Amino acid sequence: MTITPDTKNWTWVLERPCPECGFAAGAGSRDEVxxxxxANAESWRExxxxxxxxxxxxxxxPEKWSPLEYACHVRDCNKIYSLRVGLMxxxxxxxxxxxxxxxxxxxxKYNEQDPDTVIAELIDTTEQIATRFASVSADQWKRTGHRGDGSDFTVESLARYFVHDPIHHLWDVTGKRHDS
Incomplete structure (x- = not known):
């Protein structure tokens, strides 16, 4: 079973709430990230x-990942975005x-990985990136970086954009909206 690749540019989540998961990435404080x-990682564990x-x-x-595949993706996003924040x-x-x-x-082979290991790694990588965001100083939030597709970010906009991803994927798995 093959998943159709997601080619959407999701940066619009910085401007308006996600109609699917209900999360408003641009509405909260960067300090809440x-x-x-x-909290999201704990929901995955539960x-x-x-x-x-x-x-x-x-x-x-056939067109939707399993919960395990989504959890692997969230774990790997944590790693990728931690690297991106570090670069910035x-x-x-x-x-x-x-x-x-x-x-x-x-x-x-996401769907062949051990679920207990994946969740332990998801929790660990979440703590790493959460700690990284928590340590950003006031002047560092404005530092910039660029994605290969031409999307530009500050550390703050990257944090807000990124936090939508694990929240959205938990909705993909549970169907529970963030705003409910």
Missing amino acids: PALLR YFAKNDPEQVRTRPD LEEDDPQYPNWDQDSTAVED
Whole structure:
């Protein structure tokens, strides 16, 4: 079963609430990002604790990732965005290396990974990026960086953009909107 790659530019989430998951990335304070990330990771842990490994490997339909695949993606996004934030804080105006999330899912065989290991890594990588965002000083929030597709970010806009991703993917798995 092959997933159609997501080619949408999701930067619009900085301007308006997501109609699917309900999260308003541009509405909250940047200081809320670490707590939002940690709460989201805990929700992933709770979801996996309540469901058996076969259930988390099951795709609801051929065009949608399984909960395990989404959890792997969230874990890997944590790593990628931690790297991007690091580049923005350590270099002037960096260009991020491209990342093909769909190729990574196939190459790393997301749905064959051990669910307990994935959740432990998701929790660990979430704590790393949450700590990184929590340590950003007032003047560092304005530092800039650029994605390969031409999207420009400050550390603040990247934090707000990024936090939508794990929240949205938890909605993909549970169907529970952030605003409910």
